[in-house]
Amino acid sequence: MKTNNKQRNNEKLRAKNEKYVFSLFTLLFSFLSFAQSLTSSENYVYTKVYLSADGSKKSETVQYFDGLGRPKQVVQIKATPLGQDLVVPVEYDQFGRESRKILPIPAATGNGAIHGSVSQTAVNAYYGVANAYSEQKIEASPLARVQETAHPGTEWAMATGHTVKMEYLTNTTSDQVKKYNTTTSWSSGTLTTSISGIALYSPNQLSKSKVTDEDGNVTLDFKNSEGKTVLLRKEGASGKLDTYYVYNNYGQLAFVISPKGNEKITANNNVVTPQILNDLCYQYVYDNRFRQVEKKLPGKGWEYMVYDLQNRLVATQDANMRNNSQNPNRWLFTRYDKFGRVVYTGVFTGGSRLQEQTNANAKGLNNESRSPSSFSLSGQQIFYTNTAYPATAFVPYSVNYYDTYPSVPGNTVSTPTDILAQTTLSGTVNVTSNGVSSIRSLKSMATASMVKNLEDDAWSSTQIWYDRLGRTIGSYGKNHLGGYTKTEKQLDFSGAVLFANTYHRKTAAETSEVIINERFVYDNNFRLKQHYHKVNTNAEELLADYTYNELGQVTNKKVGNNLQSIDYAYNIRGTLTKVNNPANLGTDLFGYELKFASTSNASVAQARYNGNITEMTWKSSGDGMLKRYSYQYDAYNRLVSAIYQEPESFVPQNGFYNESMSYDANGNITGLKRNQKGYTGTVEEIDELVYSYPNGNRLASVVDLKNNYGGYPETSGNIISYDDNGSMTSHIDKGILEIKYNIMDLPSYVKFNNYVRRTTGDVYQNMSYSYRADGVKVKKVHHYFSGRNRVDTFGVTDYIDGFQYGNEQFGLTGQSVLKFFSTSEGYFDYVNNRYIYHYNDHLGNVRVSFAREGNTAVIVQQNDYYAFGLRHNGNAVDISGTNYKYEYNGKELQEELGMYDYGARFYMPDLGRWGVIDPLAEMYTRHSPYHYAVNNPMRFVDPDGRSAMDSFYDYHNYSDEYRPMFSVDSQGYTHTNPIYQKKHSYIDPGGSSGGGGGDPNPTFWEGVKSFFRNLFGGKKEGKIEVGQLEKIPLEEEKPDMTMALVMNLIFGNTDPFMNLGNSGIGPYAAERENIGAVAMLFINPEVGAEKALQRTLLRNTLPISTEGKLLGSIIDGKIVMNGTTKASGTFDFVITKSGETLLGRKHTFLSKGDDVFAAGELKIRSGNIVNINNLSGHYAPSPNVANTYLDIFKSFNINVSKAHLKVYNSQGQVINHIVPK
Template identity: 40%
Template sequence: MKKIILLLNLWAVGFTYAQTNLTQTENYIYEKTCLTEDCSKKTETVQYLDGLGRVKQNIAVKATPSGKDIAVPVEYDTYGRQVKSYLPIPQSGTQNGALYADPLSNASSLYGNEKIYAEKVLESSPLGRPLQQKQVGNDWSGHPVQFSYDANTSADAVKKYSVVTSWIEGRTNSELSLSGTYAENTLYKSTVTDEDGNITTQFKNKKGQTILTRKKDGTQNADTYYIYNEYGGLAYTLPPLASASALTLTMVDNLCYQYRYDGWNRLVEKKIPGKGWEFMVYDKADRMILSQDANLRKSFDWIIYKYDVLGRPIYTGIVKSNNSRIGMQNQILGGAVIEGRDNTPLTANGMPYYYTNMHWGLDTLLSVTYYDSYPQQYGFNPPVPSSIMGQTVLTDTPTSDGMSTKGLPVLSLVKNIEDDGWTKTYTYYDRKGRVIGAHSINHLGGYSKTELLLDFAGVIQQSKVYHKRLATDPEKVITQSFTYDQQNRLLVHKHQIDSNPEEILVQNEYNELSQLKNKKLGGSNPSQPLQSIDYTYNIRGWNTKINDPSNLNGRLFGYEMKYSSPVNSNVAPGKFSGIITEVDWKNASEDVLKRYNYSYDGLSRLKDAVYSEPNATVPFNNYYNEHLTYDLGGNIKTLKRNAFPVNGSTATQADDLVYDYTGNQLTKVTENALNDSGYEGGNNLITYDQNGNMKDMLDKGIQSIQYNYLNLSNQYTVHQSSAFGQMSYSTMNYLYRADGTKLRKTYSSAPPRGSTTTRITDYLDGFQYTYTEGGGICLECRTESAFEQQAYRNASFVFPGNPTPEWKLDFVSTAAGYYSFTENRYIYQYIDHLGNARVSFAKNSEGAPEIIDTNNYYPFGLNHISNSFSNSGFGSFYSYKYNGKELQETGLFDYGWRQYMPDLSRWNGIDQLAESYLSTSTYAYVANNPISSFDVDGRWFNEDGSIRPSTTFDYTPGAYKPTMSFSTSNGMHYNEGGGGGNYTPFGRTQAYADLMTAFYNGGTGGMSNIGGTLRWWTDYEDPDPTVTGIGAFGMLKLKGNASNSNSTSNSLMDNFFNWIQGNPIKVSQFAGMIQAGSTVAEKGLSSWNGASNITKSRIFAETISTKLPASAKALGNASKVFSVAGKAVGVLGIANTVYQWKNGNISDTRAIVDGLMGVAGFIPATAWVSVVYFAGMALYETYGNDGKPLF
């Protein structure tokens, strides 16, 4: 019996047995991740295996907050299939890793009588396809997800679109036509019926290409068609609104996604519905060098991207050329565009840059990135610190162990779009290559300097931010400290401004599943917080309560979400798919229990929101109801909205809107309600530019809107008419960086009386400043259009007079709200599951909490329209409302990349990621389900509703994707968004923090910095067509405690060979080899190479000896054993060789030899050579050469 004990430490070297109480009569895999250098703080997991090598129990040792074990049993049916998936079960104590004879015995203490396993019903065939999937929980036993498999019939009436492709200017030109419907039994048909009975049907052809995805809105089909050219490339996508229309050129132009390719099958032209054509130009290395959209084409501008010899982006800019796409392509035909560092600078837009420019001259330089070494030639360089918080800072001079900044980005220069100001950001690393500091010089000459103290596991223990708006300003210092438990769950987060008393921002308490149980906010005494917030969850892990709205018991806010069991089920029936059907809430300032019931159509679009006050004499007063209808594309057709009674007790109809469209573009809104509240009305036409951006909104008094090359609105002209017919004239101008970060807003207002007032707002690394000049009175007064006055509190009107013009530091954001410099106190916020600011409060002069702002929202984000209006509070942290976004003077919310109109429930422009949401309008907000989803930055949202946690043992994304952030002003944010957790032994809060740290230190994924906040995401394509990919968290080896069963309980090699076993057909084809290599990368190649050489070699050697025969046997007759094994090893060998060579771990000669051996794996006659070479090399280097490369 072979026992494998693997000590996987992120930085430690070695291979050792752990002193635990492991069951010696069982096969097991033991893993330990040290969180401290002496390993006194650690995470431990054990996988016990049965005689067939299958996992039969997972144990997380001492993983609960109280130090108890968590066990997850694994069961198989008589065919060896895992048809049950149990929830993790905290045990009564710890056995130090020993196998539990009856891990289910303690389940009732936590889960009661609930069903604690999900189960699959598989068909009785060799395919073993799922027929049903039943989730955990008693309520879900009778509501399974159902699957069926068939061939198309004549009743399906699948339209048969086709294209005829010709070649024009070196690219495809596909003519679309419709020729009846597909004959019976010519398409594969798979159907998924969710827990609520909503049906999704997918049709595929014999090539495996998806032809049609069909859903039903309740009365009609919502069909999305995919049409391919003769070469297999996607030529057209027809969303539901297009597929239901007659096939005309106008329809195709307005509603269809269109794609054109060159002879290398590279996408060179595409058209998004509502936008003009976009062009892409590539070099010989298949890197996009030039891009141009329709607006840029009008000014003959091209965005250019330059790379160094390693393929790293080094600078971007704008090139002017009145040339066609093919003309630009021909200029670099056959060549690779490569630039390099140069000691002789070139200068553009006032900035010298030390790179060559061999291809195309730059008309505008936008950004520059330096790698490997800090350029010494700049006069604005700050001195590189030798250490930060006691941690040695890496330089380009290698340390004794060979570490340096080689391969790391060290300096970025980013230009302002609207002027020639620059932001210069230096990044500093410790000896492990982790970010420990940054020095950002802003466009005004000030700076934000960030310092991070990391522990052994890379978790932030303390952060400091030093900030100045101008170089001559006094420095502000923000110090934060973090305390964690034994599993690195955040316990205490403290915050300090300058030398002020330290504030306890957050104190967290977790339940035995590591879900946030209680959060205490504010105060300087741990036992006397300003507020204590309780969180509760259902069996699925979905947050159900934030405090108790029916009994606040001294709390300022309570919030309850109901899914399957609403109280008013006769108004809106319960849903079992995770959709929220009822919400109760109460705030202490109003002390009224309020309720919304939500009903949806078959596409999960919100139809009705019915408002009531359950404890009132007449509960259903319908004061704030909304009712919506949609077309097939998700464009709102009608919207009816109620408001508080003007007179009496009958709700006022604030809005009765009818929307008119051309394609997806809203061209006019007709207001039929005889009421001046809500939407302004006016029945004016709306126009758009070539990129689909709204150019005006006359109903709101917005005469014109202009945009920069990133499609960010940067200038508004507003004419507003008062109730007395007097006109005021306003302008708004925005300043952005080339990476999309908003830096400044300038608002000028010329009222009917008084002088013009100008207010400037600066946004600098999370710090917000204002400057006011002039004596006008309309900056905070009610207007008849645009400004959403109901979003602010009432206050007595005060004539501002003529304030002395000066810059004021207003506030800086914190993990729990804001710190107001003008009020010299912390502002805390209750936020709901969508990140909406509900109640803001602060400590008053007597030390008690006082409410300073309260918000009640319609479903799509408009503040409830009451019987009064406000004239105070605008232009500060009070303006951050719906989804935590800033409300603008125009009445639009600024999400970063787009502006949102809550009164119309639409965006001002087209989604940059529209191709990720093909079935819905490019202007629709979160696919019209604003109760279960929210948009992060104007580009993407959690379409799967993943604000809820996962109910599996795997650490998959659940709640609060966008609420974890890293900013230069605040370090790590732990805004849990109302609690949440997952069923892993590792706390959700800190797991997200570690994930952020990993990403920030060079992990895989995407990031953007908007308003000083680093946002992140990952994407993957799930092989199951019924599952939407929501983030490849399991593919990344996290630092600190954020391990998961995918990334730690299985090694890279386990994942790789398990994938081979599950995909024999793919592995037997060359295309499958490429996919296998991609999968290897996804499964964590960077983590594999992060281990020590000796550990890697042994893992590789032992995996070859234990896994390869099983993988080969699983392939059966698909191919000969050595052929397939050679391909498998060849893929891994090539992938690992490239990675090792790029990181300088092996010599050039070794890289060439390894590469040739990898190629040999793909050739049947020499496949055995590849297997013997890599296996033999791994064994020799492991046991015969002390883990060092042979050459």
């Protein structure tokens, strides 16, 4: 589309009939459009996105404006499953503010015409409530600050008081806010900070923001005159939980004092001791370039960072690497090419941090480059130079190749000329599309990677194949055993997957090949309708058949050729509330219902309005018993009691599986009581656990006062030991004598005592695990003596590209056999040649597994769980015969240990905590680094052991949900969310969903982000847009081009190529189709934007409509937000309690764990950038890229004088914090 001159002069972006506007998101899909049915008497912006080459599938949106240039209605033409329009009316108060955000409504299509009959009244009638809108109460002042916010729905209406309330105050004497005074000194090129004393802030020295959530829980945020938070306080009946932030003389964050640390300091007459700092506080040290070079997490030894002169993180060391008695002073290193791309990594033995920093500085220019010849280390030929830091012997861990395909003997294969009738991209080719000829190549694309096993010199390799549009259409992965997994995908015009094939062999010696064929069918708006699956020569299976309502929500899913028909129900906010009907299952095998703002028995649990679950009711046809948990929480949103009932039994309040918890100030569990149904059919208390924490967060011992083997072992009270990284190294209560960890802090060896009671009897045993250097587990060996003759036996499990092998064997000469592999709806039992389907609950817990017997669904596995994940005894069923142990949160139970493997850490459900410190502990400074799901396990999940995520608003399995306007984040703080969230994913061949995980349900999420209609968009000059774009490569390579990843934002003006002065930029996306965040290609001013304009094109890779709404403008160095957008993935646009705008706070979950470019976080206050970082879910830009952020914004004349820059490494550690001068 294009914009004519009249429209360019219209600052209100008004568009008359037969006039066209430009949308960045639709650049390659658009053409001069003429919509016959648009209302010519209205101002409008019309956008069309083509989803098929012949134009039969398309997405059309019309935004109508009033006479003042304000949006008054948004129409998505024929967007619903029945072909109706999806309409969002917009209304304003007497001050012209959109204080009410009205929900969308389907209406008979007018082919783009405005819907005059759609008003707030009509929307209320459609939803059956008097408030089908969110509402804000805004103060009567020029500041126009929000004082109160209410959600849609009767229970959350403004008059009920179940609202989020905001107050803007200053501190008072009664607040008693501590002022930590610091002394900063220089020593050996680093800033050393100490706390010199504690005073109190005088009244009115600090701004105070008070947020009270829907349940009356209070959060206070105290900021100093520089806008830095000095105290976050959570208030409750049991007291205040205070987290203090202490800065050095240069304004850098030097300490974070946790609530328990603050309590210890207060009890010690406000004297800060080294033990308190080491056990309960976060400590940071910076160098003379203001980079973070040392840090200490509470309970963990010091970690060191080294940088090169190009300001890139090149080496890291934790306490275990430094103090290992067998291999001391090891360092992990990273080498880069001149574009800042990681080319290879490894480990070496070095000296002190200062020595290594000196060595890195001595290197000067510190880049590696591709080489036609190779050098060989640890069984791998590396086709790069070997000149960068470190200049010492090393062991390589990974090697990455870009731009061209390498030829590595034994690790790579030739690139096919085509994949599923799609020509592959190899070298440089001329491509003609729509009559336009352009040059395409692999420049800047990842082509291959090799990863070493940590325990030996076996390597795995992966090659990525692209079509001529640069989209991933295939891959070839060679595993460490010599076998392979090859994938192929056929994409349609929009990038959606139509067909996907997987070919797999475990070893090179195997003659048979596992072949998986998948087929996907979509409706006209690319909602997934059917997902077909075929294994080898078997008949094709219809895994899932979806039905949607007119709002785009999945209302029914038929699995296994209608073996089970699963119904879904939602509340007005789009939150899933019911799967089937547990009160009347009929032919269904399982059903459950969730209650939030209501309860079946108010005497047991009160209704919750802030997103916490009040009640869960479920039933399985396996036992036919209706069961219920009612939940109680404290003022800090921590679960304190789960009360079990059987409503249809003779004694409904039997309490068979009650569980209750108490906590300290950091959320460490201090006491846990647990019941179970005894063998006589009566309730018995099996656990009364008392947790001991002598100093910090490390659990020293657990005493079970009940001495019952059910739940926690009856042998208790033994001391639990830890290593220098704070990882548990023994747990005698469970018979674990020793746990050893590898360099990635993953358990590599577990030694048990001689007689450990297990389900298989008393046996002598130990465990060993093998991993790749990227942390992927490849093997587990369980060694034990079995039987009367104490036969030496090994249980071997191999994990290869989503295919799981297992065997019990005598000695290690036997071969494990393929047991199963995952599908989008469960798994395929390869031994018995059958599909197993799952019923999962909202947390991803596998509740019921079933298979087909004739035309009947038969339960093969059934589990109920306590809140923190321990299985109920007595009613568990497992007749699957597959040894499938993926249960709680969908994670694999290590039955020998009684722990679940989440990837980054092992979790102990009997204790409700981890045994290893959170790699991303700095995201949860008010919580113990050992906490599980911020002690709210009915709402939060942890996808990979590193970060708690809201199961409803961040990691949901069902289609098109409305997001509440406000919710409580994992830190317990209230923030604002868009009402609608759009998400897209599909299951990769074989159902693989490694890394950060893929959406378990391959549905497309769509909707509009109507909540921010007034916050984002507007001006023409200096747009900021969010979306998924892809760079089509330039005709020629320019050595003076560099790439930088920038916060999922694209800055520019009305020129589609963002021609700002002498700098032209073009988006660059991740290698994977449909997902991935936006990076930027910055072109040297000498090249000029005009030349770049001729060679660079952008296109939208989304298979669904994505309106190119404007997010804001750059005016006088400030970023002004006042419009609307629609962005893919789980991106949050958050307004915090203090009025800050956060862009891209969360990141799309990927359907595989491939390395991708990803967005960071940008925080804006009053138009000024106040905080930047490179965090983005599980995938973050590299530190060296993040270090360039300030310069990038400066190049657009954006004022960053108030901006903090925090740079995180791949482990989520803050390695650099640049503060405003």
